[in-house]
Amino acid sequence: PTILLAPPTPSLPVAPTLVVSDAVLGMGSHGTVVFKGSLQGRAVAVKRMLADFVTLASREVNVLQESDDHPNVIRYYYQEAHANFLYIALELCPASLADVIERPDHFRDIAVAFEPKRALRQITAGLRHLHALKIIHRDIKPQNILVSHAKQGVGENAGHRMLISDFGLCRKLEFDQTSFMPTAHGSMAAGTVGWRAPEILRGEVKLTDSGDESQSSRGSLNGSTPAGTPTGKPTKLTRSVDIFALGCLYYYVLTNGLHPFGDRFERDFNIVKNAKNLEGLERFGEEGAEGVDLITQMLSPEAYDRPDASTCLLHPYFWDPGKRLTFLQDASDRFEIMCRDPKDANLIALEKGAFDVVGADWHSRLDKLFIENLGKFRKYDGKSVQDLLRALRNKKHHYQDLPDNVKRLLGSM
Structure with a gap:
């Protein structure tokens, strides 16, 4: 098809069925841009990535295709390479979890219907699904949890759903993010400042495995050496890094935007010191005490002490x-x-x-x-x-x- 890049053309046909508008929904690292688009008449979000990262991104798209058969994982629809870009069509969502918590007045309909415990149960169920497929997200945070359009009906999947997004699409993008800091072992710590597990910050996790599978989204789930244990050399990445970030997310949601390790620029330091503060849950009485018990386990400084996603969902905090x-x-x-x-x-x-x-x-x-x-x-x-x-x-x-x-x-x- 003919590609028209110059304005004022309102849309850019990337493939016979995929149309990318010039409406920008978000920006990412290294030239990644998310546009509003349509696929066979369906409104979608289109992630455009530079050709330099297409090889790695294409490998990770396979992971996304494998994992999206779950109501709490972002839906993948289509990919198309053209010129210097790879275009990935994904489910279009009206807001992120960060939007709902931090800017409720801008997303009033979603904020009014928002149920914290239901949201956390859905996010945990989505992560359990990824982990069952041996996929490690590595960047769980409020901005990477999207909120779907409301769906009619009753039950867990009615209304707005929480969707895990932005996992493993590009290993090189993740390793080169400006938020990565050198660790004690000289490697680069994957994830976002304030949401990374202590074993990553301490340099005890090997993030640059050479092998057939991309380490950005896959890793050892049951290796003989537990992650987070100082052994003189980094151990394999495990799903426990996601559980730690999820524990931070629990506290963020339940306290309406607070973080268990303090302000943004002191979080990594406090995470390494295990200096957490869960006092924001005390006002919730018995339910708050249950939340403290669960989150404390999830934020354990040792990876092997953290519960898996299935165990989190069985905790009394989620009991009616x-x-x-x-x-x-x-x-x-x-x-x-x-x-x-x-x-x-x-x-x-x-x-x-x-x-x-x-x-x-x-x-x-x-x-x-x-x-x-x-x-x-x-x-x-x-x-x-x-x-x-x-x-x-x-x-x-x-x-x-x-x-x-x-x-x-x-x-x-």
């Missing part, structure tokens, strides 16, 4: 009230069948640190109406964790027998 109550009931049932004389070691362990769990008397921390109904049938020790579990279990079993005013207080089952 029904699942939490069922777990407590099941736990109570298990403790009930344990030997009391002599007392089972598990029962002793359950009550260890009981004051930190229930306080001096858990009766005083529950609604008076509930406690009055509770005391009609049996006595419970307000200092005992097991008795609190027993009370919750019993009221769940006999929920239908509760007076209407107590049911209204507790809510529906």
